[in-house]
Amino acid sequence: MSPPDAKPNETGYIHHLHADQFDDLVPQALANVELRGALAKATNTIRNRRAIALEEIDDLQELRSRAKSIKTEALAHLDDHLETFERQATANGIHVHWAADAESASAIVLDIAIKNKTRLAVKAKSMVSEEIGLNDALIDAGIVPVETDLGEWIVQLAEEPPSHILAPAIHKRRREIRDLLARVLGRPMPDDAAGLTEVARHELRARFAQAELGISGANFLVAETGSFLLIENEGNIRLTTSLPRVHVAVAGIEKIVPRLKDLGPLVRIITRSATGQAISCYQTLVTKPKTSPEDDGPEEIHLVLLDNGRSKLLEDDLTAETLRCIRCSACLNVCPVYRQIGGHAYGSVYPGPIGAIFTPQIAGMHAASQLPGASSLCGACREVCPVDIDIPGVLLHLRHRAAEGDQSTGNHPEADPRTTEKTQSMRRGFRFWRWAMGSSRRFQVFGAVGRLLATVIRQVPSLTKYAGPLAGWTDGRTVPRSPGRSFRSGKMARRLRPEGQGRA
Amino acid sequence: MIKDDRATILSAIKASLAQAASGRTMSRLHGPPPSIAAPPLTNQPSIPAVDRHGPASTHAAAGFQAALDRVQGVCHRVTSDAGAADALQAVIADLGVRRVVRSDDSLVIEILERVIGGFELLPPNVDRARLLECGLGVSRATIGVVEYGTIVLTSGDMAGVSGSPTERQRLVSLLPATHVAILASSDLVETWDAALASLRSASGDLPPTATFATGPSRTADIELELVLGVHGPKNQHVILLEHR
Known part of the structure; x- marks a missing residue:
């Protein structure tokens, strides 16, 4: 899966990455009038909701700097916090696994699925599972993965990757979704969003009831208590983590926070930044499998810690800022480039400004050298970032690296055959x-x-x-x-x- | 064969952090101090201890109701168990629900005993197919959060301060289209942070799962249009017992 010349932990892997086609994808996106209409409407709406939601906070800068310092502190001692997390979670009865790369993360999940005779796995939306290409790995092993987040289900049925971190089907108009569902389910579909949502509820209930395995990501891992927090609006994560007998969560190592009380400030700022709600509908703190056979919930919980090139980013204070990201996607909605070209043109599961810095650092400069250029350096992304990531600074740093040679390969660009x-x-x-x-x-x-x-x-x-x-x-x-x-x-x-x- | 990457990852992190530290020493003469040198969190205020057993003010009850209202939930404020039963009966009648599932919390059972009926009442240990047919679920909220109108639903052996020790409510509060939570006003706290802190027992233990639920489930995945009731409940009612 990894490129043959990559050393372990040096360069990671991003599934279906085709960021090298950026120059071809952009004109296509710009010519798609339908897409640009949908994008403009959607990003404007979320942007305004976010601004209103944040106005309600008395001391926004104080909250931001707290959120930032929690993540910064967590990263500064990442090794210690991961070890503490492992110890606590294991004591709680959670099985903790370590995956250096995408391949080994997929293999771990697959192994659990096969041991539990899984035929059907329900999935809650998880960027990390997109990153490692988990669905394809499951399908190859004869297991059917079903996405259960409404937007993610829609793009899965359309056989497309998500185009937005938070709203995967943001690029699709309602009638397009109606026609898609009518074709896949083989019957006429209602016209309105509520009717289409009802169809999804009904269709997916049956899957939840059958699935042997539930797969999710995790928003935050709490070292102190060995717990993890899942944030959502739809209730599909609650179902994914309650109904199947086994639950597997896959999380990047950077998701850790030191203490339970660190969750408060992060929860306070993440949903406001993401959707403009004061708080999301559900936050579920998972600490143990069920303690009594009488109770509901999974008997077995596994947590996979994924590196996939992340540890390399800690080598430099500037690049390490990338790992503070809490995946709220506020930077996408304000980016003048994303707002025009949408998520698919980035050719990476991580689009927008955060994707433009995350993707080349994980997959290597040679695989995504155009992405740091996909910015006007206007700084809007940093302005809205709830953890104050210096995205323009990292973009410049990466442009420099693209011009002066990728240190991870040790090649000067003019001597590097991959230089275009x-x-x-x-x-x-x-x-x-x-x-x-x-x-x-x-x-x-x-x-x-x-x-x-x-x-x-x-x-x-x-x-x-x-x-x-x-x-x-x-x-x-x-x-x-x-x-x-x-x-x-x-x-x-x-x-x-x-x-x-x-x-x- | 699954290889264990634990040592590989931890040593990679250590090596990277060491390199960042040496880079910091070298660049001290240039530019601003590195962002990673943010102040430690030790002097930041910790979450204040909360006393959930004190008499809750009407102020808190009103605040909770207003917050829940903002997220399309419904709060019924009652001052007696009989009043709670009436409110529950009214919700069931309004929605025309024929099958109700309850959790095994003692307060929930007590209130349901006062409800006149007109529906089939199922205990939480029915099989899953029967559970999926229920239109309404009644369970106990362990904590209520005034600032957001949030209810905290816990599983396992820690449900409710005065609730029974092994409340079975995870699916009862999740599968039916309508969820009614019974909340004692002595279980109200002001903030989300305080609710989180009070989930821990004296020995620091947490319940297996704690869900903070704020209003009915929702999505905006189709053209950002708000739709209530996706996978979780469509209707979220909270019966707030101001006398408890």
């Missing part, structure tokens, strides 16, 4: 630029050349088709009007020049 022709010509372009800007004389000469070119091209715009390697830049832009003379020779420059100083 485009990157190569960009490097040549910037080397020329640096030389041209390197002396006053060259600056003046190339300034004059530039003004001349601008004048000519404005008169004969078709000349840009000879732009060659510069086409990527000239295609989307018009040439500015030439000022005719340089700024340095202008009146303004003379006025600004200190008294008594001649021309440079």
Whole structure:
């Protein structure tokens, strides 16, 4: 599953990753009018709800900094907290497993499923299970995984990946969903959202009753008590973790918090940031399997701790910030790039600004080198981030790495066969630029050349088709009007020049 | 063959954290202090101890009701067990429910004994197929949270301060389309944090599962249109016993 040259724990694996097709996917997304309509409506709505919900908090900055310091502290001693969690959870009767990579996480879940003679597994929405490609691994073993979150069920039936961390079917219009369900279930479907939701409730009840195994993610792992918290609105997580005899939760190692009381501030801020609700419908704290045979709930609970490249991010304080993410998806809804292209164009299960920093760091720069460029660096993502991740800072850092070579491979980009022709010509372009800007004389000469070119091209715009390697830049832009003379020779420059100083 | 990656992961984390620490020493002369050096949490206020047995104020009851109302739940404030039975009877009659399942909490049983009837009442240990046919479930809420109108549902041997020790209510509160929770006003606390803290027993133990439920289940997965009642209950009622 991992690329052959990856060392353990160095580079992780993201299922169905095709971020290298970013340049092709973006024009497709931009041409899809339906998609852009759905996206604009949805992201605007969530964005406004979020802003209103956060206004109700008296001291938002205080809450944010608390949420941030909880996650920061957890990461600074991650090894200790994981060991404490394992000890406590094991004492509670939860089976704790460790998975260094996606392959071994899938293998662990599969092993549990097979031991329990699973034919049908119900799944609560989990980004980590998308990351490791768990559904495909289950299907290959003859086990049927059924997604139970409404949006996730819809995209599973449509055989698509989710396009938003929180609202997986955000890109789909209602009539599209109606037609999809009518086709899959083979009968006419109601037109309204309530009717379609009722169909899902009915269809999925039968699956919940049959399933031998329930699979979920986890929002937070509490080291102190060995518990984990699941946050949701629909009740499908409650069903997934109550009805089947066995429950498996898969969680990234960064989900840990040190103490039980740390959950308060995080719960307070996560749903407001995510959907704009003051609190989600349900938060379920799971601590043990059922204690009495009379009781409801699973007899067996397993928790899989997944690294898959995450530990590498701790090497640097800036990249480590990525691991603070609580997956609220607020950054998606405000990002001017996500709002135009949607989730699928990122070619990764993690889209948007957080995906643009998470994906290349987990899967390696070579697999997703375009994603850090998918940003205008406007900083809106950081502004809304409930744990204040310096997303623009990490984006810049990754752009630098994309240009200067991926340290994880040890190759300089020009010696690295995976470096694209485009990157190569960009490097040549910037080397020329640096030389041209390197002396006053060259600056003046190339300034004059530039003004001349601008004048000519404005008169004969078709000349840009000879732009060659510069086409990527000239295609989307018009040439500015030439000022005719340089700024340095202008009146303004003379006025600004200190008294008594001649021309440079 | 499943390999255990425990040692691999822990040593990778240790190595990375050590590298970050050495990077911090080297870059001390440049730029702002690293973000990871955030102040420790030791001097932050801990959750205040809560006394759930004191007399609850009408203020708290009103606050709980208003909060639950905001999330499309319904709070019935009653001042006697007979009043609670009347409220429950009215909910059952209004919805035309024919089959009701109860948890085995003693207070729930006591109140249901006062309800006149007109429906089939099932105990929580019926088989699952029968349980799925029930239109309404009645169980005890261990704690009520005033700020959000949240009820806390616990499983296992810790249900309710004055509840019976092994309340079976996990599916009773989840499968039927309507859930009615019985909540004593002495079990009201102000904040979510306080509710979480009070879940721990004197020895620090937590119930096997604790669900914080705020209003009926909901989704907005189709064009962000709010729909109540997806997989969990469509109707969430809380009967708040102000005399208890």
